[in-house]
Amino acid sequence: MNLKQLSHMLSLSQTTVSRALNGYPEVNEETRRRVMDAAKRHGYRPNPSARRLATGKSGMIGYVLPTGAAVDIDPHFVEFLSGLGDYARAHELDLVLSPADADDEETTYRRIVANRQVDAVYLSSPRPADKRLALVNTLGIPFIVHGRSEGFDFDYPYLDIDNEGAFHEASRLLIQLGHKRLALINGNERETFAIHRERGMRRALAANGLALGERHIHSVAMTEENGYRAARRLLEEVEPPTAIVCSSLIMALGVVRAVRDLGLTIPGDLSLVAHDDVFPWLRPENFPVPLSTTRSSIRLAGARVAERLAARISGLEEGARGEVWPVDLVVRGSVAGAPV
Amino acid sequence: MNLKQLSHMLSLSQTTVSRALNGYPEVNEETRRRVMDAAKRHGYRPNPSARRLATGKSGMIGYVLPTGAAVDIDPHFVEFLSGLGDYARAHELDLVLSPADADDEETTYRRIVANRQVDAVYLSSPRPADKRLALVNTLGIPFIVHGRSEGFDFDYPYLDIDNEGAFHEASRLLIQLGHKRLALINGNERETFAIHRERGMRRALAANGLALGERHIHSVAMTEENGYRAARRLLEEVEPPTAIVCSSLIMALGVVRAVRDLGLTIPGDLSLVAHDDVFPWLRPENFPVPLSTTRSSIRLAGARVAERLAARISGLEEGARGEVWPVDLVVRGSVAGAPV
DNA sequence: AGAGACTTCCAAAGCGCTTTGGCTATTTTG
DNA sequence: CAAAATAGCCAAAGCGCTTTGGAAGTCTCT
Known part of the structure; x- marks a missing residue:
């Protein structure tokens, strides 16, 4: 079931159906209802590939994954992912992992941006003056850094803990x-x-x-x-x-x-x-x-990063807002007065 | 730089340029060289969105990630991913993680298949008579199971350890x-x-x-x-x-x-x-x-799964080949004769 | 030399969506 | 009441690629 067929059933133009579905104002409420109804009834789902080609938006967020025989992925990653998934699931956002040579992530960043494969990316484990950050900043793709860098003359959006x-x-x-x-x-x-x-x-x-x-x-x-x-x-x-x-x-x-x-x-x-x-x-x-x-909780951080990425994609969040979470100090039996 | 521009520079049709680049036989070797050269020189890269729309192939492999507040992602996952990335990187294959409600993965599988978001998927942690496996099998998308199921009347491709x-x-x-x-x-x-x-x-x-x-x-x-x-x-x-x-x-x-x-x-x-x-x-x-x-090594398994997925996508691997790896028994100090 | 078979290339038709630029009624305004 | 504004819809032009169905030119064979 594609747009053409759907609009034909409704005796409407593709334009109108598309607009009705995407919430544009120039369509009669009555018509919109009809369209929405028919769409639901027939289980119409716009083809993402086509939409992508037309709009340049992919509905996915990206992460460049450094790999290599000598490179180990941080076990924290999976927990972060877990949180990211929690949010992303509710919004039908998918995550694209693009494996890259750990010594040359730049090529991969350039590729995913040039190809418009994802609408936004997040970076993790940043270093001071991190090249990836500078790169992503100039490439102009929405992004959020999980963690912070230092030594840049520009601000950037991040989520970090204290x-x-x-x-x-x-x-x-x-x-x-x-x-x-x-x-x-x-x-x-x-x-x-x-x-x-x-x-x-x-x-x-x-x-x-x-x-x-x-x-x-x-x-x-x-x-x-x-x-x-x-x-x-x-x-x-x-x-x-x-x-x-x-x-x-x-x-x-x-x-x-x-x-x-x-x-x-x-x-x-x-x-x-x-x-x-x-x-x-x-x-x-x-x-x-x-x-x-x-x-x-690194998991909560993952969820928050996903949320903010979604907000940036849809234009709800702008600018270089940094967010720093306080950290709990939990005292248990492993500390005591210094031995005399 | 898109195909239109490139073919215009070369005074060739888009058809010929496309074919030259994709290795079709009906193009003169001399011409192919010219095209390849120009493409490289101008850094032409076909737009994946367009290619996707035209071919239905995305160049990505998928994984449905069960998520939920009570669901923890297995820490093994990250090691498996590491191996998968090792292989995928060399072949510019990306991995799409589609987060799904752990209680309803079916919807997500159906979505990614219907949307042709990925060319193949892999499943992990299968159970006997696993519904996902039956589903993916009927949906007809290439897949490989990491692990094995039991109790099916059909065979399926998998990679498991003994x-x-x-x-x-x-x-x-x-x-x-x-x-x-x-x-x-x-x-x-x-x-x-x-x-x-x-x-x-x-x-x-x-x-x-x-x-x-x-x-x-x-x-x-x-x-x-x-x-x-x-x-x-x-x-x-x-x-x-x-x-x-x-x-x-x-x-x-x-x-x-x-x-x-x-x-x-x-x-x-x-x-x-x-x-x-x-x-x-x-x-x-x-x-x-x-x-x-x-x-x-679960990491090696990840690399092998990626390799086989790639082979299946390109039609090099077919059928329901199961692969079972032997496991090393490594004896160290933690075992001794039974106490008397 | 003419028929048939290759070889090499091209124009144009998709793929399925969004979006631009109207066009026609209907309503509002002076 | 004519003019202007608005509402509601549509045809068609993209997005950038692949692929179909030729067409023109070159070889081969009788």
Whole structure:
């Protein structure tokens, strides 16, 4: 059932039927009703390919997926996606994943924009002065960044959590508990979120006359193994830290293992706080010692990004509005006063 | 730069240029070269929307993503995706994720097929007599199932691992080590992979005059917490199992925690084997006691599915070819002879 | 040399929608 | 009451590609 057939049944022109369906004003309400009715009754659905060709709009949002033998997709991605899907489903928005060589995402961005394959894109894990962001900005496709960049002379729309605030609060708590030697096991130091977290921690330390030693900060890919290694190295120092703040639950697993291997205890010998993106399959309250966390649901962020992308596509949202979500500090058994 | 312009520059018809570019035989090789050259020089890329409308082919593969507030996307998904992307990237294939209400995926399948949004789809986590599979089969869109179903009177193309064989081998090993009370912590019992694993285990037990008691099998969503709970319940029985086979590394984390909580040890009191889909961020060799596993890279499976989908789209693969990959049994420190 | 068979190219008709630029009644306005 | 404005509809021109159905030119064969 296509427009031609439908309009023929109704003895109307394609123009009128199209307009009636798309809510244009220049059509009699009575006529519109007739059209809508017939459309529903016959299950007419405009052919998206045709509509695309005519309008240039695809009804899809895009994401360029960096891939490569050495590239691992962040497990957070799936949770974000989950939230995105929650919103997108209700609006019949599809998501197009365009796999790209991690070393050359530009080509792919250019392609999907030139081809008008998607109406908007979102970027994640941005870095300072991220080239993708500059690119997408000049290409002129609607977009939203999940996270933030730095060092641009233009503004851009983003959704981020208050990473700096979160780690500032976590550190402040530990300091108040008497800890003086804090350490940070962070994510990739080139990503903005990691920079912000470090900044928040340094700020809290500085405010109390403390500092984060060169050796007390590890920036690594967020795997269990890296968490373990970093923790081992930290705890085997001459003057080991008495508290660790860690950028992910997965790394925290490794930290816990290291602590055990060394015959230490949490929170007796070491206080531990980690950031929790809220995975359904790994929860901080179920750690051997319930883990204190800075918590922010990445899933909700996904839903919000989808919502804002939809708004931008339909022109409801404009400009470079940045949105920063506060982060909860959830205190559980893994923190205690500094050992004497 | 569109076809019209390009053909005009070359003083050729659109027909000829189109054919030259698409490798049709009825064009002089000399002409083809000229066309190819000019196309490359001017960076001509056919507009996919137009091509789609004309051919009905979209150059994309689809996946219907079940979503909902209570629905969690499997973390395996991201690894599978990673593999899929590896292949797809090289072939400029994009992946369309269509979020669907988990209780009504049918509507979405029908939509993407009717709209010809994608050239092929893949299904994952199939169940016996899975409705999606029957649907997709009648809708006549090329597809591949990642995993297997059961109870259909038709064949279908799939890629699966030998879950039954894997758990058979794992169980056999444990039995050979003298274990008589084995337990299984499985995934959702309605999914075929879980059924196959249980079957493999039962077969190994039966071959040795043993059985899997009602109470010695838990089928749960694969989270750390569920692994913990199942293990607790198992180990607090009057006659607790001396060996557990577990369907995922994430649940195995919970098992290890339970064992510790109860003051038991691995492998002294309990031998443990888990299935490993090969996550980059959680590796069995890094468990407190290195974990024995049945191993199969889900990432490679993703790449293979993409490859086969591409082959089906282009007509290179036909029929209902099923492909079953063997699974490695990797023995590490978590298994030992049964306690006396 | 003329018929038949290739080879090589082209004009034009789709694909199914949106949108521009009228055209005809009907209503409003001065 | 004529002129102007408005409401409601339509024909046709895109969007940019593929593909059908020739047509013209070149070879081959008898």
